Amino acid sequence: MPEATPPLLRAVDLGYRYGAFQALRGVNLALHPGEIVALVGRNGAGKSTLLRCLAGWFRLEEGQVDLTDATSGGRDARVVLVPDTPSFYAELTAFEHLQFIAQLHGRRDWRDDARRLLQALNLTGHERAYASSFSRGMQYKLALAVSLLSRPDALLLDEPFGPLDALSSEALWAELQRFAAEGRAVLVSAHQTPGMVAPHRFLLLEGGEIRAEGTAQELKLRYGLASLSGEDLLRAALHGEAEA
Amino acid sequence: MRRRPAPFAFLRLQLRLWSAGLRQWLLSLGLMPDRDAPALAYAYAFYVAALGLLWVGTSWGALVSLTLQAAGALPQSARGAIAAAVPGLFPLALVALAVAALLGMPLRLSGADVAHLTGASVPRRLLAALRFLPSALAVAAIALPVGTVLAVLATDAASHYLAATAAMLPLAVGAYAFYWALGLLRLATARTAPRALLWLVPVATLLLLLFRSPLLAWPGQTFIRLAVTGTVQLSGLIAWLLAGLLCMLAAAGALRRPLLADESLRRNLLRSIDAGRRWNPAIAAQQRRAAILSRRRPYLALPRVGGAGLLAARGALCRLRYPPSLWGLVRAAAILLGGLDLAILPLRGAGWVMWLLIVMLYQPTALTEEFQMDEDPLWRQFIAFGSPRLLLYDALVPGAVVLLAGIVDVFLLHLPLAGAASALLLLLALLAVATLAQAVAAAAGPARRLPLPDILPQVVGYGLFALFGILLHAALVAAVVLFAYAAVLARLLEGRKSSAARAWPGRADGSGPS
Known part of the structure; x- marks a missing residue:
């Protein structure tokens, strides 16, 4: 069970506001090695803001984020975020983006990994094209390939399934499982989750606060559901709140 | 239903387009083209037409007369x-x-x-x-x-x-x-x-x-x-x-x-992008670049080097694949060398005002194109270097081009050795200030720690150069002042938090992988 090990990333009482609007409030969460967590919530619930705060893209205003990597002698864990609309170097091809990041990280054995990732994410045949000419789904897959190649300890993905077709979503899920199996952690935000997505835990974010948290089994029991997807959880939790 | 043959349909469409265009012009002149218009409206139309002809005739006469006078003089x-x-x-x-x-x-x-x-x-x-x-x-x-x-x-x-x-x-x-x-x-x-x-x-x-x-x-x-x-x-x-x-x-x-x-x-797309240039030049330039490059085949290749060499090579490759960016570099060099020449040549007058105006209107943003690309949070989180060091590596190629142009400029001016050395030192200081001021201005976003207006670092930097370099003609003093100011800007840049901080916790100062 992933939670048996100390967390790679822990957020304590996280808060963030855009001017007068409180986007996040008292968020506490932990990401453990080998774990895939789905962060579900409606549009505007604060998912992207939370991911940006966790990745250090936004300066924290309240609370703190602790990074530890017990597997590498106390070294701080590396966190990488793939935003929902990644941008690219206009003059570099898809393969050169991978090459640039791999060489920047001093990796020598990157070519096989790069080719495998491109193939797994259905990008083979587009290596020599400029990344800026890609469709939104292809751009997301390339950003994901670059992120996976850089081997972070925790990977945060913002709405990865939105721009992807069904086959690409399956390929992405398989890659994430493979990534987590290496002892790394994944936090995926989504307002809808494809059928095959079965994360270890769900986090429901609503109004900038974590409203529900648990494994699929725990949440099914709590809300009396026969099956559990992100949409089921969202609907059940919000329905329960409305009744209360 | 009887269909009109395509050429005639097209002819009719074209006539309607011209008619709509003409109608717009007439409306702008206060004429309301309408079949049921009263006679007074037609009289007004004739009046406007006569006035127009009179204007054309008078302007023509004035043009001929003016040209004859100029030719006679x-x-x-x-x-x-x-x-x-x-x-x-x-x-x-x-x-x-x-x-x-x-x-x-x-x-x-x-x-x-x-x-x-x-x-x-x-x-x-x-x-x-x-x-x-x-x-x-x-x-x-x-x-x-x-x-x-x-x-x-x-x-x-x-x-x-x-x-x-x-x-x-x-x-x-x-x-x-x-x-x-x-x-x-x-x-x-x-x-x-x-x-x-x-x-x-x-x-x-x-x-x-x-x-x-x-x-x-x-x-x-x-x-x-x-x-x-x-x-x-x-x-x-x-x-x-x-x-x-x-x-x-x-x-x-x-x-x-x-x-x-x-x-x-494709050209309509580029035209619509250019229309937005006034409101957001950086995004318009980025979109234009992507739209143009998406039709071209990539040439040259990214070399197999790491660290600073990779960043510099990437910069050179990007500029060679998109030659219009070289034009930006030429413009930046011309602006900075223009200022240098004003500082080292025995010129008097209000040239410094003109130079300040030009440098603020056409800021040498081409010096930090690579840095600005690397500052995108997605890519910044993969780069372990701290911001000043990243800027140094990213600005190597454009800086070298400007310095090389400066050496040629100083050589052509036939300055004595000491004068040439102080001129190059001043150019180096001006280049450092221009690059750092642009980088600090570009360091925007929610992670920003600098509560400064974007334009302030540049106004102060170019102002100091104009005061000490051009007005007082004190090249060495100006170089020392500008280097001191560059050090302040570098400190400001260093204090800025970027997405690299979490991706390279505790190591975004350059101690990451090679």
Whole structure:
């Protein structure tokens, strides 16, 4: 069970506001090695803001984020975020983006990994094209390939399934499982989750606060559901709140 | 239902388009084109038309009178030189038109045109001819006053400038038709790249000049002969005009509709991007770059190096693959070297005000293009270097180009050794300030820690250079002050938190992987 090990990333009482609007409030969460967590919530619930705060893209205003990597002698864990609309170097091809990041990280054995990732994410045949000419789904897959190649300890993905077709979503899920199996952690935000997505835990974010948290089994029991997807959880939790 | 044949339907559509355009013009003049308009409205229309004609006539007279006065005030030698130069302007204009035809697109369709015309069986010659007509009228309207000015300047007051002016009509419209022909011919070939045939222009011009081709010289000679003697070579002028029109129609017949539609849409996209340049120049430039590059094949390759060498090589590769970015670098070098020359040459006056104005209007942003790309949070989180160090590596290539241009500049000024050394030191300080000020200004976003207006670092930096370098002519003092200011800017940049902080916790100061 992933939670048996100390967390790679822990957020304590996280808060963030855009001017007068409180986007996040008292968020506490932990990401453990080998774990895939789905962060579900409606549009505007604060998912992207939370991911940006966790990745250090936004300066924290309240609370703190602790990074530890017990597997590498106390070294701080590396966190990488793939935003929902990644941008690219206009003059570099898809393969050169991978090459640039791999060489920047001093990796020598990157070519096989790069080719495998491109193939797994259905990008083979587009290596020599400029990344800026890609469709939104292809751009997301390339950003994901670059992120996976850089081997972070925790990977945060913002709405990865939105721009992807069904086959690409399956390929992405398989890659994430493979990534987590290496002892790394994944936090995926989504307002809808494809059928095959079965994360270890769900986090429901609503109004900038974590409203529900648990494994699929725990949440099914709590809300009396026969099956559990992100949409089921969202609907059940919000329905329960409305009744209360 | 009876369907109208495509050419007639198109003709009707074109007439409606012209009519709508005319209606807009009339509305802007306060006229309400309406069949049921009262008689008073027609009287007003005649009044406006008469006023317009009067304005054209008066302006024409004023133009002739002003040019005659200007020509009369010139010494005889200067007038002789102008008269000798005017025939040469015509071949130059023809070469410029040829370049414009290969780079540009005389016949451009709107999105609606592409949807309606490319699939219909509208004859290509009819399409080209109807689109050529209004633009040829505009060319004729411009050619007339230009012809008058050239004829008066090239000859004396007693010359036959009216005949020469009239001759400008077939000369200009004929040349414009050749321009269309060349532009359409490019769309008749399989190669769509506008620059693919550009090499032909200098080669053809050189060959024509080598063999003293009468084709290039004929329009200018005809124009001058008319202006001086009043002798009209009517057959020659008509032949020139007809040859242009026939070439245009022949090229239009070979036009490939898919190429025309494809390139029209691409250029329309670029035009719409350019329209947004005023509001957000950085995003417009980025979109334009992506739109242009998406049609090109990548050349050269990213070398297999790491660390600083990789960042510098990436910068050079990006600039070579998108040459317009080199133009930005040339402009940055020209601005900085202009300031340097003002500082080291014994010049007096208000040149520093002009320089400050230029440097603030056309900021040398090209020095930090790579840094700004790397500052995108997605990519910044993969780069372990701290911001000052990243800027140093990213600015290596553009900085080296400016420094190299500075060395050439100082060498050409024949300064003594000590003067040359202090000039180069000052350029280095100015370059450091310009680069750091741009980088600090670019360090925006929610993670920003600098509560400064974007423009402030640059205003202070260029102000210090203008004060100590240009006004006080104290190159060494200015260099010391600018280096001190650069150190302050570097500290500001270092204190800024970026997305690299979490991706490289505790190591975003440059101690990450090589």
